[in-house]
Amino acid sequence: MSLLVVGTVAFDAIETPFGKTDKIVGGAATYIGLSASKFYDQINLISVVGDDFPKSAINMMQKHHMNTDGLQIKQGEKTFFWSGKYHTDMNTRDTLDTQLNVLENFDPRVPENYQDCDCLMLGNLMPSIQKKVLSQLKKRPKLIVLDTMNFWMDNCLEELIEALKEVDVLTINDEEARQLSGKNSLVKAARKILSFGPRHLIIKKGEHGALLFNEEEVFFAPALPLEDVFDPTGAGDTFAGGFVGHLCATKDYSFHNMKRAVIFGSVMASFCVEKFGTERLESLTDDVVEQRIQEFVKLVRFDVC
Amino acid sequence: MSLLVVGTVAFDAIETPFGKTDKIVGGAATYIGLSASKFYDQINLISVVGDDFPKSAINMMQKHHMNTDGLQIKQGEKTFFWSGKYHTDMNTRDTLDTQLNVLENFDPRVPENYQDCDCLMLGNLMPSIQKKVLSQLKKRPKLIVLDTMNFWMDNCLEELIEALKEVDVLTINDEEARQLSGKNSLVKAARKILSFGPRHLIIKKGEHGALLFNEEEVFFAPALPLEDVFDPTGAGDTFAGGFVGHLCATKDYSFHNMKRAVIFGSVMASFCVEKFGTERLESLTDDVVEQRIQEFVKLVRFDVC
Numbered sequence: 001m002s003l004l005v006v007g008t009v010a011f012d013a014i015e016t017p018f019g020k021t022d023k024i025v026g027g028a029a030t031y032i033g034l035s036a037s038k039f040y041d042q043i044n045l046i047s048v049v050g051d052d053f054p055k056s057a058i059n060m061m062q063k064h065h066m067n068t069d070g071l072q073i074k075q076g077e078k079t080f081f082w083s084g085k086y087h088t089d090m091n092t093r094d095t096l097d098t099q100l101n102v103l104e105n106f107d108p109r110v111p112e113n114y115q116d117c118d119c120l121m122l123g124n125l126m127p128s129i130q131k132k133v134l135s136q137l138k139k140r141p142k143l144i145v146l147d148t149m150n151f152w153m154d155n156c157l158e159e160l161i162e163a164l165k166e167v168d169v170l171t172i173n174d175e176e177a178r179q180l181s182g183k184n185s186l187v188k189a190a191r192k193i194l195s196f197g198p199r200h201l202i203i204k205k206g207e208h209g210a211l212l213f214n215e216e217e218v219f220f221a222p223a224l225p226l227e228d229v230f231d232p233t234g235a236g237d238t239f240a241g242g243f244v245g246h247l248c249a250t251k252d253y254s255f256h257n258m259k260r261a262v263i264f265g266s267v268m269a270s271f272c273v274e275k276f277g278t279e280r281l282e283s284l285t286d287d288v289v290e291q292r293i294q295e296f297v298k299l300v301r302f303d304v305c
Numbered sequence: 306m307s308l309l310v311v312g313t314v315a316f317d318a319i320e321t322p323f324g325k326t327d328k329i330v331g332g333a334a335t336y337i338g339l340s341a342s343k344f345y346d347q348i349n350l351i352s353v354v355g356d357d358f359p360k361s362a363i364n365m366m367q368k369h370h371m372n373t374d375g376l377q378i379k380q381g382e383k384t385f386f387w388s389g390k391y392h393t394d395m396n397t398r399d400t401l402d403t404q405l406n407v408l409e410n411f412d413p414r415v416p417e418n419y420q421d422c423d424c425l426m427l428g429n430l431m432p433s434i435q436k437k438v439l440s441q442l443k444k445r446p447k448l449i450v451l452d453t454m455n456f457w458m459d460n461c462l463e464e465l466i467e468a469l470k471e472v473d474v475l476t477i478n479d480e481e482a483r484q485l486s487g488k489n490s491l492v493k494a495a496r497k498i499l500s501f502g503p504r505h506l507i508i509k510k511g512e513h514g515a516l517l518f519n520e521e522e523v524f525f526a527p528a529l530p531l532e533d534v535f536d537p538t539g540a541g542d543t544f545a546g547g548f549v550g551h552l553c554a555t556k557d558y559s560f561h562n563m564k565r566a567v568i569f570g571s572v573m574a575s576f577c578v579e580k581f582g583t584e585r586l587e588s589l590t591d592d593v594v595e596q597r598i599q600e601f602v603k604l605v606r607f608d609v610c
Contacts, residue, residue, distance in 0.1 A: 089489065184394065187530045208513040211530060220604050222525040225492045225516060259607040293609055299525050300605045302564040304598055 002042040002067075003248040004114055004141070005032050006133045007123020007237070008103065009047040009071065013083040014276060016090065016231050024277040025057045027080065028123035028147070031234035034281040035241025035268040036121070037064040038289055040249040044114045046070035046133060048102045050078040060282065069111045074102045090229045091206060110136040119248040122146040122167070123237060127159040134166055143253050145169040145244050146198075147236070150176050165197035168253070171240050173204045186211065190218075200258065202243070204236055212262045217255055221262040222300055224270040224292070231276045235269045238281065242268035267292050307347040307372075308553040309419055309446070310337050311438045312428020312542070313408065314352040314376065318388040319581060321395065321536050329582040330362045332385065333428035333452070336539035339586040340546025340573040341426070342369040343594055345554040349419045351375035351438060353407045355383040365587065374416045379407045395534045396511060415441040424448040424553040427472070428542060432457055432464040439471055448558050450474040450549050451503075452541070455481050470502035473558070476545050478509045491516065495523075505563065507548070509541055517567045522560055526567040527605055529575040529597070536581045540574045543586065547573035572597050 007029030014021045029047045036043055044067045051073060058068055083097040108129055120141040122130040130146060146167040152160050153176065164170060170193065174186060181189035190201050190213040203211045207229070209222040243258075243265035250257060270292060274280045312334030319326045334352045341348055349372045356378060363373055388402040413434055425446040427435040435451060451472040457465050458481065469475060475498065479491060486494035495506050495518040508516045512534070514527040548563075548570035555562060575597060579585045 185532055185534070187532050205513065208510065209525075209527070218530055218604060219607070220527040220530070221607075222514070222527065222605075225523055225525070227490055227492050229490070260609060263607055263609065297609060299523060300527075302524070302526075302568055304565060304568065304602060 001116060001118045002044050002114065003036055003040055003119045003121065003244060004044045004046065004110075004117040004133075005029050005036065005066075005121045005123065005241075006046040006108060006130065007032055007121075007125060008080055009049050009053070010080040010082055012233060012277065013081075013097075014231055014233050015085040015096075017086070017088050018228070018230050019276070021276050023081070025054075026082070026234060026277055028125070028234075028237040030061065030278060031237035031272065031281070032121055032123050032241035032244070033061060033066045034064050034278055035238040035265075035272070036245030036248070037066065038268065038284060038286070039242065039245035039264065041065040043067065044070060044111075044117070046108050046110065046114070048072040048074060048106045048108075049080075050102050051075050053079045064282070067114075070109065070114055072109070077102045084233070086232065090232055093232075108133050115139070117141050118251065119143040119244055120145070121240060121244045123240070124149050127152055127156055127163040131159070131163050131166070134163075142251070143168050143244070143247055145171065145240065147171045147240050148176070150179055153179050161196055167198050169200040169202060169258075170198040171202040171204060171236070171243075173206070173236065177201070177203045187218075200255075202262065204239060206232070206235070210239065210262055210266060212258055214255055219255075219259045219262060221259075221266045222296070223266060224295060224299065226270065226273065229273045232273050233277065235272045238272040239265040239269040241265070263296055264293070267296055306421060306423050307349050307419065308341055308345055308424045308426065308549060309349045309351065309415075309422040309438075310334050310341065310371075310426045310428065310546075311351040311413060311435065312337055312426075312430060313385055314350075314354050314358070315385040315387055317538060317582065318386075318402075319536055319538050320390040320401075322391070322393050323533070323535050324581070326581050328386070330359075330365075331387070331539060331582055333430075333539075333542040335366065335583060336542035336577065336586070337426055337428055337546035337549070338366060338371045339369050339583055340543040340570075340577070341550030341553070342371065343573065343589060343591070344547065344550035344569065346370040348372065349375060349422070351413050351415065351419070353377040353379060353411045353413075354385075355407050356380050358384045369587070372419075375414065375419055377414070382407045389538070391537065395537055413438050420444070422446050423556065424549055425450070426545060426549045427451040428545070429454050432461055432468040436464070436468050436471070439468075447556070448473050448549070448552055450476065450545065452476045452545050453481070455484055458484050466501055472503050474505040474507060474563075475503040476507040476509060476541070476548075478511070478541065482506070482508045492523075505560075507567065509544060511537070511540070515544065515567055515571060517563060519560055524560075524564045524567060526564075526571045527601070528571060529600060529604065531575065531578065534578045537578050538582065540577045543577040544570035544574040546570070568601055569598070572601055
């Protein structure tokens with residue numbers, strides 16, 4: 001029984017109003033895995049890097065319960081690189097550079113020892129690659145979560161819509177929900193998107209929290225108001241990791257338990273943005289996570305009588 | 306014992322993607338009073354209109370528990386008029402026309418029978434007018450809530466800062482909180498603004514909910530995700546009315562009860578935007594309000610163990 005995580009492992013160079021980094025380790029799968037590892041310890045990673053990727057980073061992943069048998073290391077090739085600069089409000093950013101490198105011909109392979117998989121987290125990647133992983137699984141996982149972005153809606157919408165038919169939970173942000181549905185109201189957008197196939201939809205609104213929809217219900221999880229958002233990179237992936245990590249650990253895929261999972265995802269995302277890159281996630285203790293969960297409880301708890 | 310509401314009573318002409326209105330009755334005090342009247346029935350109104358203001362609208366206010374002894378009717382003058390057009394996303398709007406008319410020389414007078422006042426709601430108005438009302442009260446109300454806007458920060462910041470020293474709760478939106486504090490982080494903005502005098506701060510974030518701060522605590526109330534936002538005019542005032550109405554009805558000004566009040570304010574605002582102007586607020590029954598309160602409970606309720 002395991003959580004299978006598919007996504008990028010990358011180098012990022014990030015600039016925010018608080019400072020800038022050289023190449024640091026990033027990528028959707030890295031953030032997802034680190035975040036999920038706070039809740040679950042059987043994480044199988046599928047990704048690709050070049051031979052420039054440091055052994056120490058792979059060791060760090062393994063230390064955080066990630067099996068890297070499915071991490072391809074391409075000799076003579078370079079790791080995917082992204083560079084971006086955040087504006088003062090931290091809600092918008094410019095991409096300064098994208099070098100696909102090993103991602104360009106990424107052909108994901110599911111190792112035999114990954115087959116026994118409860119939950120599948122398809123991190124943001126070309127939809128055809130996401131589908132390729134799915135098609136290699138001999139048994140459908142009990143939960144399939146897919147994350148995507150506007151770039152794939154612009155460039156391979158049909159493949160994305162095809163992939164959506166297979167998934168249990170789709171996670172996108174509010175602008176992407178509006179784009180994918182053609183609806184301005186998020187309630188209408190959710191209804192339209194659920195009609196494409198996913199049984200649940202999570203709309204991530206960054207500092208404004210996240211909404212979880214199924215056909216009958218809606219749940220809202222706030223983001224924790226923070227003193228400083230230091231670096232938003234990876235927050236969405238970290239959210240997804242906490243979400244799927246909790247669900248995989250509990251094997252309870254009810255809406256009731258998904259509400260908790262959304263809170264735990266928000267908790268993890270609130271840590272992610274406090275330092276550059278994966279730094280904060282790597283150093284988290286269980287006590288600190290538990291304490292922050294209680295902050296979320298306090299933040300929204302009220303009684304009406 | 307009563308709730309004293311000071312603010313504009315106006316004509317609005319509104320255009321949204323859903324349609325447009327001719328002159329309809331609006332104004333901060335109108336929305337505040339209507340909203341508060343769902344929770345409390347001793348509302349004393351201070352405002353000013355011209356002789357063009359319809360008797361039927363005054364009757365409507367009285368029907369909704371508003372005493373209009375303090376509503377000045379200026380013969381031969383015209384009622385304050387505002388006209389605006391909302392953009393497709395409903396979050397931004399252009400002011401098409403503003404005719405101050407009777408507001409230009411508004412000299413608020415507190416009638417003797419208004420003196421016995423538990424709670425004072427100072428709706429958005431020039432800070433000097435807000436202070437003028439306050440100075441006429443022989444006994445400080447137990448709760449003073451002040452609403453304001455960026456226009457007064459731009460044009461009479463000093464007077465506004467003076468007024469803030471007197472109040473218990475300030476309500477502003479997120480952009481205004483950033484402007485007033487010079488801080489981008491809402492947590493830092495809140496700390497700075499609380500240092501100006503108010504013991505509590507409510508930051509309204511429209512469709513993203515509202516935050517309630519005091520020096521030690523923070524509470525988040527979501528906005529209800531709606532199928533359609535028909536007309537956002539008056540939503541902030543309606544929020545304030547529900548907030549102060551509940552507090553005045555319960556005479557409990559603790560943070561614990563203010564959390565409820567913020568939820569009730571959000572509940573009322575969620576109705577306000579469903580139709581043009583005050584239409585939805587005028588027709589609300591207690592059952593419908595109670596049902597929506599339960600929707601808010603469901604929207605954010607989770608347990609973590």
